[in-house]
Amino acid sequence: MDTADFRVLFIFERGGFAGGIERFVFQTAGLLQAAGMKVYGSFERPDREPERFAQNFDGLFPPDRLPDADFAVIHKITDTDRLEALIGHWGNRLALYVHDHDYYCPRTYRYLPFGRCDCRKAYSMLRCGLCAMATSPRRWRNGFFGELAARTTGCRKRLELLRQIRRVAVLSDFMRGNLTDNGFAPETVTVIPPPIEVPAELPPRQESEPPKLLFTGQLIRGKGVDQLLRALPLLRHDYQLIIAGEGNQRPELEQLASELGVTDHVTFTGWVSDPERLYSECDIAVLPFFWQEPFGLVGPEAAARRLPVAAFRMGGISEWLQDGENGFAVPPRDIPAFAAAVDRLLADRNLRQQFGQRGRELVQQRFSNAEYVRRFRQWAQEGVS
Structure with missing residues (x-):
């Protein structure tokens, strides 16, 4: 593939250095730019240091005004209506990066609320929805019934939509297993280990005392x-x-x-x-x-x-x-x-x-x-x- 004119669009929620996902988006956008690709971004809201974050993109766009691109990659989207619109618009040009457990765990943490034991079960609308409700009512943004709907039928619909995407990437075999356990076709899920910047030279380490x-x-x-x-x-x-x-x-x-x-x-x-x-x-x-x-x-x-x-x-x-x-x-x-x-x-x-x-x-x-x-x-x- 000739990358000289290849245009990639990254789609995510936070345009800034909010956490690990955003740092990964920033770093990989810069690498693909250096490889000759055009890299665009679209985010829902700004976050820390938005000006520095924007430096690794050829353009940043609001969700309602996306540029044309050869390949669009969702890094994090939770809004079901927007997800459905993206799938309808981009078709086979749309891909998905899964960075965490949010899509198949309505609770998002992947451990149980009582005893804080790991959960290894596949997604179930009723069981997982009720588990996700075992949290402080202060975190319910839409009241009890609105939150219950979001964490049951809303989560199920989002997962069904995501399974339609035919190109899915994860960082580890562990995450690939989680996706296939939750109904993603094995042939659609690719492990792409992350890039880690290794400085060419490091000064001799001055050991601290105490360490x-x-x-x-x-x-x-x-x-x-x-x-x-x-x-x-x-x-x-x-x-x-x-x-x-x-x-x-x-x-x-x-x-x-x-x-x-x-x-x-x-x-x-x-x-x-x-x-x-x-x-x-x-x-x-x-x-x-x-x-x-x-x-x-x-x-x-x-x-x-x-x-x-x-x-x-x-x-x-x-x-x-x-x-x-x-x-x-x-x-x-x-x-x-x-x-x-x-x-x-x-x-x-x-x-x-x-x-x-x-x-x-x-x-x-x-x-x-x-x-x-x-x-x-x-x-x-x-x-x-």
Whole structure:
């Protein structure tokens, strides 16, 4: 496929750096531009740093005035009426990227409300709709009956529409399995591992004393920062923890840090626009995810900068984190095991360096920009042929 005049349209909800999806959209738009494609974007509402976000696009358009394109990719749309209109307008030129569990889990978290156990069942309108209603009424935007309709018949209709799209991409085999379990035809779902920027050169790492742990991400329940904080009193070696991110759980987490007596060891930075700077300043990346993480982009991003990783073995994490090779992967929600893994890294500088170097090598081998562009180009060509 000649990409010189090939036009791609990315469709998403937030035009700015709201979270991992938007960072992925921004990064991949820039890569496809560099490969010679024209990349347009359409979003429903602006978010953080919209001007910088716009720099990786050849044009940004409102939902009611879309440009013509050869290939349109939905990255995140939840409005059923809009989705139906997009399918009708674009036909076989429309593709879908699935980044999270929202489309087949009305609750969105993929774990049960009582006991917070993982859910591995396929979507069922009644069961999943009632599960999703087990939340605070303050989150019901349309009253009880409106919310119930949205989470039952509304979710079912959206899922039925999405299954009509014949080109679907995910970041991991784990997510591919989730989609096929939920009625997507296996031949329509393609795994395209994400591109991870690997700096050509890294300055010699100046190890901190005490070593610095780093969490980057949204401060919401599924990211498991409460589990991370509960692991801190179990650590035997000195540390500092940097928590970089923002979210509705932050006040609760700050209170928990105080209750656990670890406030002097923890810094909440708020949202940061340049997490790369923190990777260079810290020594260990910690991923305490509670939910079934679709991929965990921040892990390979940290590994690309020679940080070892400690994480719970959740979702797609095991597809890039090899226990005992580039970090430690421990059983889900086993806080003592997580603390022990972090402690081993805190205690052994040579082990940190060994894991960090191996992690960088693995990222270079598996997640290169060139390989991502090649796979995307092939996927797009299949979508328009």
